[in-house]
Amino acid sequence: DAKTTQPPSMDCAEGRAANLPCNHSTISGNEYVYWYRQIHSQGPQYIIHGLKNNETNEMASLIITEDRKSSTLILPHATLRDTAVYYCIVSPAFLTTSGTYKYIFGTGTRLKVLA
């Protein structure tokens, strides 16, 4: 079972910010939060990841709560091309004997950007 919970779908108006929430209440201390998206049937595409600090890159921002039990992915100015399924995943960054290194994908959030 996935270690994260996401809403199944969201709509966002083009040009507006898209805020995608994720709950990961059982996250371990060595686990990062990763966000990916999948457009149509293409391979999932990496967006951003973080451990406990907020992160920003050219694609998005990631806000992680202080207790690390939830996070929000923010697409600041959504475009039609951002329509995709967005996955939130928790995983260690390194292979360790105490934790699994694999991604477990849930059902994600299907974001539809409306013109």
Added chain:
Amino acid sequence: DAGVIQSPRHEVTEMGQEVTLRCKPISGHNSLFWYRQTMMRGLELLIYFNNNVPIDDSGMPEDRFSAKMPNASFSTLKIQPSEPRDSAVYFCASRPPGGEQYFGPGTRLTVT
């Protein structure tokens, strides 16, 4: 870098035939992952390797599935014999130490 390379991109075969899917990871990545995606079950991890050694194959559905990684630049996923329920998109991904996974374009397998 060309990214993760998978071949073939599409495969149509008859039930009972052997199918071999191939993956070339990104140079320098030391972990490789095989996934299967269907409408019913979503994206499932089948097996992953670290430094060419299989670490977790608990997602391999049954003995008809096998995966190998003979060297750092090549991996295969084999299905023998194939069945219609194996029809899916199969993704390969690679990951550098401490980094994120990079996915290939996938192989769409249809078993008739």
